Amino acid sequence: MTDAASYKDTGTLLFLDNVTVSFDGFKALNGLSLDVQAGEMRAIIGPNGAGKTTMMDVITGKTRPDSGRVTFHLTDLTRYDEAAIATMGIGRKFQKPTVFESHTVWDNLELALKSRRGPLTSLFWRLSAADRDRIADTIARIGLEAHHRRIAGALSHGQKQWLEIGMLLMQEPELLLVDEPVAGMTDSETEKTALLLRDIARSHSVVVVEHDMNFVRSLGVRVTVLHEGSVLSEGSLETVQNDPRVIEVYLGR
Numbered sequence: 001m002t003d004a005a006s007y008k009d010t011g012t013l014l015f016l017d018n019v020t021v022s023f024d025g026f027k028a029l030n031g032l033s034l035d036v037q038a039g040e041m042r043a044i045i046g047p048n049g050a051g052k053t054t055m056m057d058v059i060t061g062k063t064r065p066d067s068g069r070v071t072f073h074l075t076d077l078t079r080y081d082e083a084a085i086a087t088m089g090i091g092r093k094f095q096k097p098t099v100f101e102s103h104t105v106w107d108n109l110e111l112a113l114k115s116r117r118g119p120l121t122s123l124f125w126r127l128s129a130a131d132r133d134r135i136a137d138t139i140a141r142i143g144l145e146a147h148h149r150r151i152a153g154a155l156s157h158g159q160k161q162w163l164e165i166g167m168l169l170m171q172e173p174e175l176l177l178v179d180e181p182v183a184g185m186t187d188s189e190t191e192k193t194a195l196l197l198r199d200i201a202r203s204h205s206v207v208v209v210e211h212d213m214n215f216v217r218s219l220g221v222r223v224t225v226l227h228e229g230s231v232l233s234e235g236s237l238e239t240v241q242n243d244p245r246v247i248e249v250y251l252g253r
């Protein structure tokens with residue numbers, strides 16, 4: 001049985017198969033293989049330059065690999081562009097929040113919902129009661145009930161990050177890619193973000209890249225350590241933290 005077949009049998013949602021990406025001869029990803037199960041939340045850690053961002057770029061179609069395959073539900077993503085991949089159900093949240101600062105929390109979520117339905121529809125389209133319920137539910141989920149009429153620009157950094165996660169949820173992605181969500185957050189915001197992602201992971205698959213080990217610990221999920229463009233170690237946070245190779249290249253520095 002090939003690798004691909006065995007992954008399929010165990011419910012793999014996303015499979016990076018021996019992916020290599022070179023920039024001017026330098027291999028940012030070097031034979032990277034990784035699988036994420038349907039319904040799983042996976043944390044990706046690794047030192048600066050390990051290839052984490054490049055990996056996200058390859059999954060979302062921003063960067064094309066030199067070789068290897070990236071499959072989502074057995075569809076080879078390397079044949080599609082960013083817009084098509086987003087439509088297939090992969091949503092990405094970049095490190096810096098990109099909310100519409102001069103719009104309210106509610107309007108940001110409404111815009112995210114409309115943009116999913118396409119520019120032409122959104123010109124004439126009115127919110128249904130079900131749409132309003134979805135926006136209200138999402139506001140509750142991201143903990144911004146008391147702030148829904150506030151201008152996004154007036155929110156704290158953490159609240160903006162949660163709003164952007166909410167905007168991502170409005171697009172109903174099956175898989176969320178979340179890049180360093182707690183960078184710059186207070187401890188209390190970090191704890192709330194872990195709870196939010198754990199809640200989201202009950203109904204979505206999630207890949208989260210993060211440097212903050214306390215945050216990764218509180219997620220309580222399988223961890224993949226990247227180093228020099230490939231997987232160095234994988235398992236629980238405790239397992240990878242005790243792996244001598246990880247200690248040498250990353251945690252022990």
Ligand SMILES: Nc1ncnc2c1ncn2[C@@H]1O[C@H](COP(=O)(O)OP(=O)(O)OP(=O)(O)O)[C@@H](O)[C@H]1O
Pocket residue numbers: 023024027028046047048049050051052053054055
């Ligand atoms: N467009 C590019 N051109 C040239 N080199 C690049 C390019 N993008 C990334 N690299 C290099 O590829 C390597 C992997 O970069 P990448 O950003 O994926 O790492 P990372 O794990 O996300 O790091 P960090 O934690 O610092 O964000 C780095 O050495 C980086 O300098």
